Amino acid sequence: MIKSRIRRTLTSFLVVCLVAAAGITWFVTRTPSSPFDGRVGxxxxxxxxxxxxxxxxxxxxxxxxxxxxxxxxxxxxxxxxxxxxxxxxxxxxxxxxxxxxxxxxxxxxxxxxxxxxxxxxxxxxxxxxxxxxxxxxxxxxxxxxxxxxxxxxxxxxxxxxxxxxxxxxxxxxxxxxxxxTESGTYQTKASADSRASADTGALWNRGAYLVQGPGHCGSCHTPRGWAMNEQALDEISPIYLSGALLDGWYAPSLRGDRNTGLGRWNEADLYQFLKTGRNQHAVVFGSMADAFNNSTQFMTDNDLKAIAHYLKSLPGDPARDGTPWNHDATSSDPLTIQERRTTAGAQTFMAKCSYCHGQNGRGQGQWIPPLAGSASSLAKESASSINVTLNGSARVVANGVPDAYRMPPFRLQLSDQEIADVLTFVRTSWGNTGGAVNPAEVKELRERTSPTSSNIVILQMR
Missing domain, CATH: 1.10.760 (Cytochrome Bc1 Complex; Chain D, domain 2)
Structure with missing residues (x-):
């Protein structure tokens, strides 16, 4: 009787296992439905x-x-x-x-x-x-x-x-x-601004659709979880587009964070950045250079304005972002010869960086970006600072014309220690609060990256 009961128990267990296995097999192999099923087209x-x-x-x-x-x-x-x-x-x-x-x-x-x-x-x-x-x-x-x-x-x-x-x-x-993941196409929502007019609400929704859907901005700019999942897919979450480290680059916040995001940008700044690849605050580099070269510059003015309008509706997080940056005028003064010798990275900055970015870190208008107050100089993540210094930046190709002010690679000119020192100098000068860079971080990125060759595959518009 005991053996019979054991056999019945084992048989039941095996049946349950087979049913579960069949259910899992069906689930993972089933074909998702499509509204286009059955259409020959x-x-x-x-x-x-x-x-x-x-x-x-x-x-x-x-x-x-x-x-x-x-x-x-x-x-x-x-x-x-x-x-x-x-x-x-x-x-x-x-x-x-x-x-x-x-x-x-x-x-x-x-x-x-x-x-x-x-x-x-x-x-x-x-x-x-x-x-x-x-x-x-x-x-x-x-x-x-x-x-x-x-x-x-x-x-x-x-x-x-x-x-x-x-x-x-x-x-x-x-x-x-x-x-x-979430299923279903984008559904129109009430604008984040309750005072918005119908026209402004339509602009907000168009921007939300472009950013969340085809633009897939969250793929780079939203933090990922333990399973490499985007931790948020729309503005309902305060961490959506709040910045993320991905594949050797730190994609900054696209929210209203004054230090690491768009808090100091207005909608016109955003439009100009997406349309021309540059503005008074920044120039596209890293993965964003490819996005500009092949995507955003070809968008209509209305779509670019919609994206800018939507992004500027996303509030920042002062607790995460820290005290708003202010330029430290005392570090704007030219360094003396003695200060260059005694301040790690200062001499390298003066020799390699100051001609373009200025001794005060302010850059050269919209052509060469500032290092003072830049998101990459204020973010705790130093990957973008290291990567662009090691490998340079891709050509910005606007209207089919490559620019003439490309950031050059310094991997063959500077050691890990020299790059760490000069970036530490940049990230702690002019009021910047990004902090020090360790030579080991430079070494790690040096080993798994290579000099940037712009993925310029510009399709001809008809």
């Missing part, structure tokens, strides 16, 4: 739809990740580092064998807004589908028309993922998506 799209799709591709900055300087646009191959290993952007040209040429509109929707490829495998969230989930049906349809009917197909095999087994298994991403 074989008719040729209009020229207007294709043109709109090209604009959505600009808004979404598809070319920045899916292109490299050595290849045609959208062929893939760009390496993206993750804590688990490297992954490579894929071929998204309409080649039927190595690209997305065999994708239906519904397949395309599932990949863009749900992170599921045509063959059913889950995409890594380096593809910003948590943001693209908010794309409207009209924008998604236009984007599909552009890729299928305007982009030139290129037969180019994708590079294998550099993540070792078992970390490269993709089925857990189904569970990740359930916990860390």
């Amino acid at each position: 074989t008719e040729a799209p209009s020229a207007e739809l294709i043109q709109h799709g090209e604009y959505v591709a600009r808004l979404s900055d598809c070319v920045a990740c899916h292109s490299t300087p050595e290849r045609a646009p959208f062929v893939g191959g760009l390496e993206m580092a993750t804590p688990m290993g490297s992954i490579f952007a894929t071929n998204i040209t309409p080649d039927p064998g190595t690209g997305i040429g065999a994708y239906s509109l519904a397949d395309f929707d599932r990949a863009i807004r749900h992170g599921v490829a045509k063959n059913g495998h889950r995409l890594y969230p380096a593809m910003p589908y948590p943001s693209y989930a908010k794309l409207s049906d009209d924008d998604l349809r236009a984007l599909y028309a552009y890729f299928m009917h305007e982009v030139r197909p290129v037969h180019q095999e994708n590079k294998p993922v550099g993540i070792p087994w078992p970390l490269n298994m993709r089925w857990p991403l189904a569970l990740w998506n359930t916990v860390f």
Whole structure:
């Protein structure tokens, strides 16, 4: 009787396990539904739809990740580092064998807004589908028309993922998506300003849609959790767009933080930065240079103003940001020869940096950015300061013309200690409160980065 009871118990346990396994298997392999399921869509799209799709591709900055300087646009191959290993952007040209040429509109929707490829495998969230989930049906349809009917197909095999087994298994991403993403397109909200007019409310919502959806600004500027998830996806959370460290760069706050964010910028400053790549406060560098070169400069004036309006509605956090920066006039005075010899990093700054950035750290108008009061000089994270000093910055290409004031790389000219010293000098002068830089931090970034070569793949607008 005891043996029989044990057998019944084991049998019940096995049945439960099999049912659970079947349920999990169904859950992780099920195909997300699409509003485009069942639509053949074989008719040729209009020229207007294709043109709109090209604009959505600009808004979404598809070319920045899916292109490299050595290849045609959208062929893939760009390496993206993750804590688990490297992954490579894929071929998204309409080649039927190595690209997305065999994708239906519904397949395309599932990949863009749900992170599921045509063959059913889950995409890594380096593809910003948590943001693209908010794309409207009209924008998604236009984007599909552009890729299928305007982009030139290129037969180019994708590079294998550099993540070792078992970390490269993709089925857990189904569970990740359930916990860390939100489904559904962007829904119009009440403006953050209760006094806003209907026109201003529409401007705010357009900006919110662009920032949260196609612009996927949170992918870089929102802190990530233990599972590499964005900790917030919209302005409901005070940490949304509050700044984040990602792949060797610190993306600053896009909120109203006066030190590390946009607190000292007005909407006109933001518009100018996104339209021209520079303003009195900063010049694009790092990943933002690629975003400007391939995306924001091509946006309409109304869309840029909408983004600026939305971002300026996001309050800062004084507790996180600290005491507002004020320029320390006492450190504006030219250093004496003796002070240069006795202050670590001062002589290097005077020799290598002051000609462009000024002895007072104020920069040269909109052409060369200030170091005094800059977000990278006030943030506790020093990654951007180190990275741009080691590797320089990409060319800013406005209206097809590269600028002439590129930050040069100093990795071959300065040692880890010299870079640490000069950055410590910068981050503790003129009222800056970023703090000291350790040579070990410089060494670590030196070993895993290389001099910047701008990913300039400027698509020609028709």
